[in-house]
Amino acid sequence: MNNDLIRQLGDTLYGALTTQTTVAPLTETHPDITIEDAYKISLHLLEQRLAAGERVIGKKIGVTSAAVMDMLDVRQPDFGFMTDAMRYDGEMPISKTLIQPRAEGEVAFLLKKTLTGPGITNTDVVAATEAVVPCFEVVDSRIQDWKIKIQDTVADNASCGLFTINENAALDPRNIDLAACEMVVIKNGQTISTGTGAAAMGSPVTCVTWLANTLGEYGISLNAGDIILSGSLVPLEPVTAGDVMTVQIKGMGECTVRFT
Numbered sequence: 218m219n220n221d222l223i224r225q226l227g228d229t230l231y232g233a234l235t236t237q238t239t240v241a242p243l244t245e246t247h248p249d250i251t252i253e254d255a256y257k258i259s260l261h262l263l264e265q266r267l268a269a270g271e272r273v274i275g276k277k278i279g280v281t282s283a284a285v286m287d288m289l290d291v292r293q294p295d296f297g298f299m300t301d302a303m304r305y306d307g308e309m310p311i312s313k314t315l316i317q318p319r320a321e322g323e324v325a326f327l328l329k330k331t332l333t334g335p336g337i338t339n340t341d342v343v344a345a346t347e348a349v350v351p352c353f354e355v356v357d358s359r360i361q362d363w364k365i366k367i368q369d370t371v372a373d374n375a376s377c378g379l380f381t382i383n384e385n386a387a388l389d390p391r392n393i394d395l396a397a398c399e400m401v402v403i404k405n406g407q408t409i410s411t412g413t414g415a416a417a418m419g420s421p422v423t424c425v426t427w428l429a430n431t432l433g434e435y436g437i438s439l440n441a442g443d444i445i446l447s448g449s450l451v452p453l454e455p456v457t458a459g460d461v462m463t464v465q466i467k468g469m470g471e472c473t474v475r476f477t
Contacts, residue, residue, distance in 0.1 A: 223254060223261060227262045227264075227265065230373055242361065254372075255368040255369075255372040259373070274304065277296065277375060277448075279295050279370065295375045297376070303380055305474075307474070309379055311477070312477060316358070319455050321355075321453050321454070322400050322451050322466075323352045323354055324350070325380075325445065326425055327350065327444060331440050332345050332438060333438040335430045336430070337429040339423060343422060348388055349421075351466045351470055352464070353381050354378070354379075380444075381472060385470070395414045396413070396420035398467060400465065401467075402463070403464075404456075404460060414450060421447035456476050
């Protein structure tokens, strides 16, 4: 795929983002698109966001658990960039910013040291982490009806939407077994899903290790000060304005968000 087409598709996705509209799957309109092409489109989309005044504050890994893979019919992880415009704490204005939002409970990592792959290990990730915190990521897709293949979600910044974390529930990762940690997600007072850290590639730590090593192939680091979203431990849940959701992680605490 030539550079002009890559920029054109990146601009199309940015336009969909800013107007809260959707586009046909890129894999339908451009069936020869590769994952490498898709990441180039994603980087151009990011350039547009940065040019508009946003700044990168972290990265994310997506499609890490079997539950999410089954829901989206995407069979491998991907990554995206988180900007300051994506973070909301307490209340999240999804009706003003998102198109077809779905919430997922995660563990977020707050880094104190930079990680640059390849060669990063789980031990390196734990040593580089200041704290882990409970998190909601509300993913969104600029692709019609979530009809995505891996190339579609990669190009669309890994279907990033908005996120929230509870820094008051910060915990040293050496003080919790992240593979065994238990998660409960509550929506409007009712428990809707449960999961454990092992659901995401065996452990949220392994997810961050994958992310550091994969980004390293593109010359990108996980930087000191970054917020890293490590992937959902539970199925995605559609949300609308008025919903209230809480994610509880045993031994860590909880995070609550009200959608407006």
